[in-house]
Amino acid sequence: xxxxxxxxxxxxxRELANPVLRRALGMAGAGFPARRAxxxxxxxxxxxxxxxxxxxKDHTIAHLDYYLELYEKNVTAAGGVVxxxxxxxxxxxxxxxxxxxxDAKIVTKGKSMVAEEIALNEHLEANxxxxxxxxxxxxxxxxxxxxxxxxxxxxxxxxxxxxxxAFRAAHTELDPDRTLSEAPQLCAEAxxxxxxxxxxxxxxxxxxxxxxxxxxxxxIVTNEGNGDLTQTLPKVHVVVTSIEKVVPTLxxxxxxxxxxxxxxxxxxxxxYTTISTGPRRPGDLDGPEQYHVVxxxxxxxxxxxxxxxxxxxxxxxxxxxxHCPVYTAVGGHAYGWVYPGxxxxxLTPALIGLDEAGHLPNASSFCGRxxxxxxxxxxxxxxxxxxxxxxxxxxxxxxxxxxxxxxxxWIAQRPALYHAMVEMKARALGWLGKRRGRFRSMPLARGWTxxxxxxxxxxxSFHALWAERQRGRVKADRQ
Amino acid sequence: xxxxxDILGGIRRGLGRGALTGAPADALAERVATxxxxxxxxxxxxxxxxxxxxxxxxxAEAVQTSVTRVAADNDVPxxxxxxxxxxxxxxxxxxxxxPDLDALPWAERPLLQxxxxxxxxxxxxxxTPCLAAVAETGTLMLTSGEGTPTxxxxxxxxxxxxxxxxxVVASYEDGWDLLRTQAIDKLWGLPRAVNFITGPSxxxxxxxxxxxxxxxxxxxxxxxxxxxxx
Numbered sequence: 001x002x003x004x005x006x007x008x009x010x011x012x013x014r015e016l017a018n019p020v021l022r023r024a025l026g027m028a029g030a031g032f033p034a035r036r037a038x039x040x041x042x043x044x045x046x047x048x049x050x051x052x053x054x055x056x057k058d059h060t061i062a063h064l065d066y067y068l069e070l071y072e073k074n075v076t077a078a079g080g081v082v083x084x085x086x087x088x089x090x091x092x093x094x095x096x097x098x099x100x101x102x103d104a105k106i107v108t109k110g111k112s113m114v115a116e117e118i119a120l121n122e123h124l125e126a127n128x129x130x131x132x133x134x135x136x137x138x139x140x141x142x143x144x145x146x147x148x149x150x151x152x153x154x155x156x157x158x159x160x161x162x163x164x165x166a167f168r169a170a171h172t173e174l175d176p177d178r179t180l181s182e183a184p185q186l187c188a189e190a191x192x193x194x195x196x197x198x199x200x201x202x203x204x205x206x207x208x209x210x211x212x213x214x215x216x217x218x219x220i221v222t223n224e225g226n227g228d229l230t231q232t233l234p235k236v237h238v239v240v241t242s243i244e245k246v247v248p249t250l251x252x253x254x255x256x257x258x259x260x261x262x263x264x265x266x267x268x269x270x271x272y273t274t275i276s277t278g279p280r281r282p283g284d285l286d287g288p289e290q291y292h293v294v295x296x297x298x299x300x301x302x303x304x305x306x307x308x309x310x311x312x313x314x315x316x317x318x319x320x321x322x323h324c325p326v327y328t329a330v331g332g333h334a335y336g337w338v339y340p341g342x343x344x345x346x347l348t349p350a351l352i353g354l355d356e357a358g359h360l361p362n363a364s365s366f367c368g369r370x371x372x373x374x375x376x377x378x379x380x381x382x383x384x385x386x387x388x389x390x391x392x393x394x395x396x397x398x399x400x401x402x403x404x405x406x407x408x409x410w411i412a413q414r415p416a417l418y419h420a421m422v423e424m425k426a427r428a429l430g431w432l433g434k435r436r437g438r439f440r441s442m443p444l445a446r447g448w449t450x451x452x453x454x455x456x457x458x459x460x461s462f463h464a465l466w467a468e469r470q471r472g473r474v475k476a477d478r479q
Numbered sequence: 480x481x482x483x484x485d486i487l488g489g490i491r492r493g494l495g496r497g498a499l500t501g502a503p504a505d506a507l508a509e510r511v512a513t514x515x516x517x518x519x520x521x522x523x524x525x526x527x528x529x530x531x532x533x534x535x536x537x538x539a540e541a542v543q544t545s546v547t548r549v550a551a552d553n554d555v556p557x558x559x560x561x562x563x564x565x566x567x568x569x570x571x572x573x574x575x576x577x578p579d580l581d582a583l584p585w586a587e588r589p590l591l592q593x594x595x596x597x598x599x600x601x602x603x604x605x606x607t608p609c610l611a612a613v614a615e616t617g618t619l620m621l622t623s624g625e626g627t628p629t630x631x632x633x634x635x636x637x638x639x640x641x642x643x644x645x646x647v648v649a650s651y652e653d654g655w656d657l658l659r660t661q662a663i664d665k666l667w668g669l670p671r672a673v674n675f676i677t678g679p680s681x682x683x684x685x686x687x688x689x690x691x692x693x694x695x696x697x698x699x700x701x702x703x704x705x706x707x708x709x
Contacts (some may be wrong), residue, residue, distance in 0.1 A: 225695025
């Protein structure tokens with residue numbers, strides 16, 4: 001998809017003024033963190049599992065070449081085919097070629113963030129193939145021609161009124177007088193409309209939460225069962241996924257699965273966890289005749305060995321989004337590309353470059369909640385700082401920011417000057433704000449005073465008060 | 480250079496080494512071959528068989544799976560008929576073509592219409608066996624095969640699963656062991672599909688409100704047989 005991450009600040013301003021988003025995020029806001037906290041309270045081993053999950057991913061990435069080759073060998077042994085893709089262009093071409101080889105007209109899709117990353121739907125449409133998103137949230141946003149705003153709840157930015165509107169506009173063959181105002185009616189309509197598409201599809205495309213080297217399997221986790229209908233009914237199943245999803249064994253996958261559902265939705269386990277290995281076997285009555293995996297790099301291999309390697313542990317659970325004060329205020333679309341929230345703030349610059357995504361690592365208050373809830377302990381704030389440092393070193397930060405910071409550093413390195421200036425400022429502001437005790441607006445601090453008042457200082461700087469107090473003590477000691 | 484070589488080469492450059500050979504590669508092969516368990520939560524691992532069954536039922540019911548216990552295999556057709564009537568569902572069932580299910584006394588319930596095979600569009604109710612159930616999270620474990628087509632688990636509105644008490648294991652890891660001893664094909668490896676199913680299909684995509692029956696079954700019913708195989 002076309003990135004708009006470069007205009008994050010404008011995007012964020014627009015989204016903050018969007019009344020539907022305010023209501024939708026307000027509704028979702030507390031739900032995810034509360035459910036996660038309850039699920040974790042029920043599992044005393046959760047913290048120990050986080051350590052193990054981190055260790056499994058670290059071990060795999062340190063031997064990623066070995067496990068990818070083993071995975072490929074076992075996919076092939078089970079009758080599947082692995083297609084390696086360096087970038088989005090190669091990945092799209094591989095999927096299109098598979099679709100064309102069976103003369104596909106309709107392609108059903110389970111949720112896949114990597115498919116979003118490579119803009120697969122647009123490419124299929126441009127080549128005369130109809131992609132049908134089958135995850136309810138993805139279906140809604142496909143009808144609205146917009147990208148997902150959350151990794152696991154792609155339509156979280158909408159209220160049911162917008163869903164009704166989208167369904168009425170798309171499902172014109174249905175009775176226009178039908179009642180469609182409540183969630184159960186909307187779900188039932190989506191189920192009824194999508195069922196024939198599942199049955200008619202020539203190719204089913206899913207993502208993968210994990211790949212298992214030991215058995216050459218792909219694992220998907222869903223609640224709706226759409227991923228299973230997508231991969232079971234058509235002649236061909238294509239898994240579009242990325243290289244860091246591989247884990248060594250089924251036992252390793254089990255540990256990560258225990259972390260995933262609890263971190264994502266606060267469920268003990270999602271409704272459906274499906275392990276797929278190759279195409280249908282002789283004697284099987286159903287299942288796809290062909291099984292393909294498109295294994296996408298798209299910038300990931302170059303994260304290995306650098307400051308952002310830890311990001312490759314990410315399970316795409318969304319816990320960091322759900323707990324982020326910035327994400328929960330501006331929503332996912334403001335981030336301007338596929339991956340929003342703190343994980344997006346680190347991953348997006350690595351995948352599409354700092355020039356496009358330079359705002360994102362700055363969209364953080366560094367409160368640290370993201371790291372504290374990450375199931376595989378990714379140090380997200382630290383990596384956002386790495387991006388900021390690079391930005392500064394490469395002179396990519398805005399000039400006012402760079403010169404301002406340089407000026408501050410110059411003053412801060414001269415304590416006498418610094419203290420004198422702070423004391424002067426505190427006294428001046430204290431005197432000016434004496435009457436109200438706060439400022440409604442202030443030059444050079446509009447960003448702050450636009451949304452709230454600036455409290456006025458008491459009139460002296462801390463340093464000055466401290467020094468005075470110390471002097472008083474010395475005097476008292478002497479007496 | 481092929482994409483494959485390029486990607487693997489890039490990974491090795493990042494890791495600052497070439498392809499692994501000798502002892503380091505052997506150690507990794509050994510790690511995979513022994514597939515050692517990581518930490519398994521005590522919740523189910525510490526229970527005796529009866530405790531595991533109790534936990535399974537508790538966890539399954541917490542996610543809207545309904546469970547009925549029957550004494551023996553021969554009671555299954557009666558329970559199927561009872562359940563369908565209680566839910567106001569038609570007495571038509573698509574049954575997995577599995578030898579154990581074939582052996583049940585279906586003839587004693589002549590009003591129950593039975594069709595053997597995979598699921599077709601419009602099938603309302605399916606009945607399948609399962610490989611195991613995992614007590615830890617109330618999860619059923621089903622495998623694809625000649626007698627167990629996967630479509631039965633997803634297409635019909637109502638999915639009924641026959642589970643024997645002795646099939647209830649503690650953890651997913653116990654499930655992997657069963658797969659390795661009972662379901663691995665020498666030629667192909669794992670079954671094409673292994674489905675862990677925890678409750679009926681659901682979605683929270685509209686205003687984060689949970690609705691059952693998004694695309695898969697609206698109802699999941701487990702007939703838990705206390706006796707051993709007849």
